[in-house]
Amino acid sequence: MKRINTRGPGETRRLAARLGKLVRPGDVLALSGGLGAGKTCFVQGFARGLGVAKGTRIASPTFNIVLEYPARIPLHHIDLYRLTDECELAEIGLDHYLYGAGVCAVEWLDRFPALAPPDRLEIELTIAGPRARTLTVTGHGPRGAALLAAWPPGGGHE
Ligand SMILES: Nc1ncnc2c1ncn2[C@@H]1O[C@H](COP(=O)(O)OP(=O)(O)OP(=O)(O)O)[C@@H](O)[C@H]1O
Numbered sequence: 001m002k003r004i005n006t007r008g009p010g011e012t013r014r015l016a017a018r019l020g021k022l023v024r025p026g027d028v029l030a031l032s033g034g035l036g037a038g039k040t041c042f043v044q045g046f047a048r049g050l051g052v053a054k055g056t057r058i059a060s061p062t063f064n065i066v067l068e069y070p071a072r073i074p075l076h077h078i079d080l081y082r083l084t085d086e087c088e089l090a091e092i093g094l095d096h097y098l099y100g101a102g103v104c105a106v107e108w109l110d111r112f113p114a115l116a117p118p119d120r121l122e123i124e125l126t127i128a129g130p131r132a133r134t135l136t137v138t139g140h141g142p143r144g145a146a147l148l149a150a151w152p153p154g155g156g157h158e
């Protein structure tokens with residue numbers, strides 16, 4: 001587990017962009033943390049690092065559930081906040097994304113723990129002040145461990 005603090009949305013985006021350069025096809029990021037913690041902000045920076053075209057607006061997919069962006073590796077930005085049961089997840093074909101060849105950034109995956117793929121990088125954001133956020137990063141499975149070893153740079157090990 002690593003913990004790192006950011007002092008504004010720009011810093012969170014820059015940190016996330018570095019991760020965007022490291023991911024490989026099939027990687028899954030699980031983003032958790034309360035409303036306004038910075039999950040979507042993180043995905044915005046991550047998308048830029050992954051090569052989503054400058055000027056592409058990364059909006060919250062709350063009403064769409066899944067938004068796809070072309071990039072070095074296709075990005076699937078998924079938000080499960082509004083889903084109430086697992087049947088709906090089957091309908092959107094969540095597994096098709098989670099176990100596909102793109103990269104997934106999933107907000108609120110922690111609402112459905114049984115669906116979390118064994119291999120993933122978890123990033124929990126907590127609000128530490130008006131512009132301060134703490135990111136707690138945990139790696140699961142071999143890819144999660146490899147990403148955690150490489151990122152975040154300077155993140156304190158525990
Ligand atoms: N250090 C920081 N890192 C990220 N966001 C920050 C930071 N400081 C302030 N903010 C602000 O916090 C808000 C985070 O909003 P964002 O939509 O990313 O949250 P979210 O976790 O996706 O919320 P939701 O659960 O509603 O989807 C933005 O308005 C952003 O500017």
Ligand SMILES: [Mg+2]
Pocket residue numbers: 039040041060079107
């Ligand atoms: Mg969001």
